[in-house]
Amino acid sequence: MHSVHVRSILFILLAVCLMSPPAFGVPVEKYQFLKISPQDHKAVVKTPDGQLQVVGVGDVIADDVTVIEVAEGRIVLEAPGEKGPETVIVRFDGRHQRIERLSRQGDRAPELLRPPSFGDGSAAVPSFDATQPGPR
Numbered sequence: 796m797h798s799v800h801v802r803s804i805l806f807i808l809l810a811v812c813l814m815s816p817p818a819f820g821v822p823v824e825k826y827q828f829l830k831i832s833p834q835d836h837k838a839v840v841k842t843p844d845g846q847l848q849v850v851g852v853g854d855v856i857a858d859d860v861t862v863i864e865v866a867e868g869r870i871v872l873e874a875p876g877e878k879g880p881e882t883v884i885v886r887f888d889g890r891h892q893r894i895e896r897l898s899r900q901g902d903r904a905p906e907l908l909r910p911p912s913f914g915d916g917s918a919a920v921p922s923f924d925a926t927q928p929g930p931r
Contacts, residue, residue: 826840827840828885828892829841831866836865837850851865859875871885876898878898878899882897883896
């Protein structure tokens with residue numbers, strides 16, 4: 796009886812997960828940028844459902860993508876990525892758009908290496924005795 800109850804709960808949780816929308820919303824690639832006005836810091840974008848939208852710096856598109864910059868030939872966006880926010884640069888030449896994604900590689904510090912050691916446990920780094928005269 797108890798296992799039937801656990802299975803029911805697991806089934807409900809699985810159904811909820813499968814029906815929920817994706818975590819990152821509609822991908823930026825589904826949007827088509829039609830015109831950029833760098834002097835006004837605005838752009839015209841065609842949404843995946845075919846609607847035209849005028850966007851500017853600070854506006855949110857695709858539910859979770861923010862317009863950071865509108866400049867000559869490019870629009871810079873900030874979007875959620877797998878490892879935190881990523882910068883998305885949409886380059887536009889009037890007819891074609893190219894999307895570049897830049898993300899942080901992580902905050903891990905580089906691994907520090909210690910000098911190799913010999914079998915007796917002594918380090919392979921030369922040592923010196925300050926009380927002895929050095930080579931001349």
